[in-house]
Amino acid sequence: MIKRIVAIYFSPTGSTKKIALAAAGELAKKQDLPLLEVDFTVPANRSLNFDFGPEDFVVAAAPTYAGKLPNKILPDLKDKLRGLKTPAAALVTFGNRSFDNSLAELVSVLKEDGFVPLGGAAIVCRHAFTDLLAPGRPAEEDLRQAAAFVRKCFDHAEDDRFDPESADLRVDGQADAPYYVPKGIDGQPARFLKAKPLTRKEKCTDCGICARVCPMASINPGDVTDVPGICIKCQACIRKCPEGAKYFEDKAFLSHVAMLEQNFREPKENAFYYLR
Numbered sequence: 001m002i003k004r005i006v007a008i009y010f011s012p013t014g015s016t017k018k019i020a021l022a023a024a025g026e027l028a029k030k031q032d033l034p035l036l037e038v039d040f041t042v043p044a045n046r047s048l049n050f051d052f053g054p055e056d057f058v059v060a061a062a063p064t065y066a067g068k069l070p071n072k073i074l075p076d077l078k079d080k081l082r083g084l085k086t087p088a089a090a091l092v093t094f095g096n097r098s099f100d101n102s103l104a105e106l107v108s109v110l111k112e113d114g115f116v117p118l119g120g121a122a123i124v125c126r127h128a129f130t131d132l133l134a135p136g137r138p139a140e141e142d143l144r145q146a147a148a149f150v151r152k153c154f155d156h157a158e159d160d161r162f163d164p165e166s167a168d169l170r171v172d173g174q175a176d177a178p179y180y181v182p183k184g185i186d187g188q189p190a191r192f193l194k195a196k197p198l199t200r201k202e203k204c205t206d207c208g209i210c211a212r213v214c215p216m217a218s219i220n221p222g223d224v225t226d227v228p229g230i231c232i233k234c235q236a237c238i239r240k241c242p243e244g245a246k247y248f249e250d251k252a253f254l255s256h257v258a259m260l261e262q263n264f265r266e267p268k269e270n271a272f273y274y275l276r
């Protein structure tokens with residue numbers, strides 16, 4: 001008997017959070033159960049341990065980065081979350097190119113962490129890099145499909161015939177596949193691992209929002225033009241700066257964005273997988 005719904009998400013630009021919270025929130029309301037929200041985007045939260053039991057139902061959500069889970073967050077997903085045959089719904093978002101292997105990796109990590117995934121979903125969202133890929137998504141229909149997916153997983157977990165010991169969810173993709181290699185407009189690998197955002201000083205009001213929203217805590221709050229830490233290109237600082245003062249100038253990064261805009265604008269479908 002499930003007694004609590006949990007929504008855990010990593011979501012620098014907000015789409016994954018929107019879907020996870022809408023779907024888990026709707027379920028909690030319908031079932032009259034408490035909802036625990038765990039925002040894994042906040043660095044301080046990723047230093048905590050989270051333990052769940054068989055009476056929790058967990059919606060775990062993360063975006064696709066280079067065809068897999070964000071690699072700098074992966075160790076925390078592996079080490080800080082612990083389930084005890086805890087039923088779960090695995091959800092990834094992707095920016096209309098492909099989710100490749102991210103859902104398979106999330107399902108695998110959840111299994112290793114002690115969770116029992118009952119379903120996997122990959123939902124199309126606006127690409128964090130550009131508004132031209134999947135604009136306006138998640139739309140109402142995406143949210144409706146995500147809520148129906150989460151409810152179906154929950155109903156299965158509550159079914160008397162459900163046996164967590166024999167459950168073995170299969171989804172498309174390979175958990176241990178290599179990362180997608182981003183291409184530039186010339187079709188060649190675009191190398192922008194070291195790229196960092198720049199600041200238009202004339203626009204910046206020094207409000208500090210960018211430093212607060214960086215999931216890697218990489219922006220110096222005393223001087224936001226200084227980014228001493230690792231940048232995972234998540235775009236949180238770019239999209240959440242109220243003045244539009246942050247930008248990327250790196251040629252390889254911009255070439256990759258141009259390639260995406262040229263080749264991946266045709267709207268994609270969401271994908272859903274369930275335990276048989």
Ligand SMILES: Cc1cc2nc3c(=O)[nH]c(=O)nc-3n(C[C@H](O)[C@H](O)[C@H](O)COP(=O)(O)O)c2cc1C
Nearest residue numbers: 011012013014015016063066067095097098125128
């Ligand atoms: C560094 C990075 C890499 C990405 N790689 C992919 C990818 O391989 N395939 C894809 O379709 N979308 C990719 N995206 C788009 C994100 O998966 C998508 O925008 C996601 O919904 C962002 O989630 P958020 O709004 O919760 O931050 C990438 C985005 C970023 C920031």
Ligand code: SF4
Nearest residue numbers: 204205207208210241
């Ligand atoms: S969010 Fe924008 S305006 Fe605010 S400190 Fe950062 S760069 Fe400056």
Ligand code: SF4
Nearest residue numbers: 214231232234235237
């Ligand atoms: S500095 Fe890099 S990691 Fe930090 S919010 Fe900006 S894009 Fe994301």
